[in-house]
Amino acid sequence: MGMTMTQKILAAHAGLPEVKAGQLIEADLDLVLGNDITSPVAIHEMDKMKLKSVFNKDKIALVPDHFVPNKDIKSAEHCKCVREFAARHEITNYFEVGEMGIEHALLPESGLTVAGDVIIGADSHTCTYGALGAFSTGVGSTDMAAGMATGKAWFKVPSAIKFNLTGQLKPWVSGKDVILHIIGMIGVDGALYRSMEFSGEGVSSLTMDDRFTIANMAIEAGGKNGIFPVDDLARAYMKEHSKRDFVEYSADPDAEYDEVIDIDLSSLESTVSFPHLPENTHVVGTFDDIAIDQVVIGSCTNGRIDDLRCAAKILEGRHVKKGIRVIIIPATQKIYMQAIKEGLIETFIKAGAVVSTPTCGPCLGGYMGILASGEKCVSTTNRNFVGRMGAIDSEIYLASPAVAASSAITGKISKPSDLGL
Structure with missing residues (x-):
């Protein structure tokens, strides 16, 4: 029996001719990632090893991206811990304020993740890099510590679900709608x-930003990882952003899948996830009006340039509803x-929005947009x-940038067609 993309990558990094679902392996790592919340725990574990x-x-x-720039003394101490560790060990890829961004957008942009890699990160959305044809997955801080110390990690080889995508997305429908549709269909587990x-x-037909979004939220369906084939678009992205060589893997024709799910992209509509699980999905326009208090456009899921361009097209010449x-x-x-050069930031400010420095911020209830009771x-974001x-x-309603921007104008959950777009 043949192997899936993921199984081929893991086999190569374990030095084995083949692996099978359920097999325990030790694999070499190409990258170990941590942020300002998870790294201090890993660093303290490293200190115990006396390496x-x-x-x-x-x-x-x-x-450092979750509470950066630091929001309080505790977050400042966490970042100090990471900063001192990076200096002590001369870590090449430490990103200080002014250089940092949200980790899962920053690393591909910086050329640190390419096809064929095995990547672990002490953050659940490390699965983002599967958009480039890498095996990447989230781990705990102790596994991060072991990875930093040894360059290796243990894995149970996962079985796979194949999603066969056909057709093309309609205007204003994006990768966020694709993954929300999938999670709504199969559930969070x-x-x-x-x-x-x-x-x-x-x-x-999917842009790289669409693919990053879809891979990013694989974890919201319980997935070990999400992964895309390497095509001309992915090759062009990696050649533009990275100087590293990459290795392309493709699934064998006789690879074994637990199931195959067909999805016609042209049939998908603007979708939102109602509280309090990503699987609680509804097509916009199929439910009664829901008035809102706040809109957030950003995060490792949808803070990329295509997302900002989409939001700006909708907000251009319009104004955020008073009170939102x-x-x-x-x-x-x-x-x-790039958003400044293209005039997107000016569009946002003229429309009545505020623009933040890169940060995870409100996504995890950190800062920069905390909700009050009943709001x-x-x-x-992704959760x-x-x-x-x-x-x-x-209450949080997960949506695409197009739905978020449209909702900002109307003050209720809306899609671009509600604005005549």
Whole structure:
């Protein structure tokens, strides 16, 4: 029996001719990632090991992004811990304020993640890099510590679900709508510890930003990872952003999948996830009006340049409804600069939105947009659990940038066609 993309990558990094679902392996790592919340725990574990050095200072990335710039003394102490560790071990890829961005947008942009890699990160959305044809997955801080020390990690080889994509998305429908549709269909545990492998002729119609979004939220379906085939678009992205060589893997024709799910992209509509689980999805326009208090456009899911361009097209010449707070968060400094050059930031400010420095901020209830009791927010982030963005009785509706921007204008959950677009 043949192997899936993920299985081929893991076999190569374990030095084995083949692997099978359920097999326990030890694999070499190409990159170990941590942020300002998870790294301090890993660093303290490293200190207990009394090691004089990390396995490879070039293959560790430390990205303070959750509470950065620091929101309080505790967050400042966390960042100090990471900063001092990076200096002590001469970590090449440590990103200080002014250089940092949201980790899962920053690393591909910086050329640190390419096809064929095995990447672990002490953050659940590390699965983002599967958009480039890499195996990447989230781990705990102790596994991060072991990875920094040894350059290796243990894995149970996952089985896989194949998503066969056909057709093309309609205008204003994006990768966020695709992954919300999938999660709504299979549930938050529908891909539990399985690889979500995307294939089919429909993949070629998806932008890289669409693919990053879809891979990013594989974890919201319980997936071990999400992964896309390497095509001309992915090759062009990697050649533009990275100087590293990459290795392309493709699934064998006789690869074994637990199931194959066909998705016609042309049939999808603007979709939102109601509180308090990403699987609680509804097509916009099929439910009664829901008035909102806040809109957030950003995060490692939807803070990229295509997302900002989409929001700006809708907000151009319009104004946020009075009483609605709109927070725009570019995912990296480079994206922020590009948005300035294209006039997007001016569009946002004229429309009545505020623009933040790159940060995870409100996504995890950190800062820059905490919700009060009873408030409702349309957000392009990836989770809408109870209390995720503030008060435990607040509500988060996950949506695409197009839906978020449209909702900012109307003051209720809306889509571009509600504005005549």
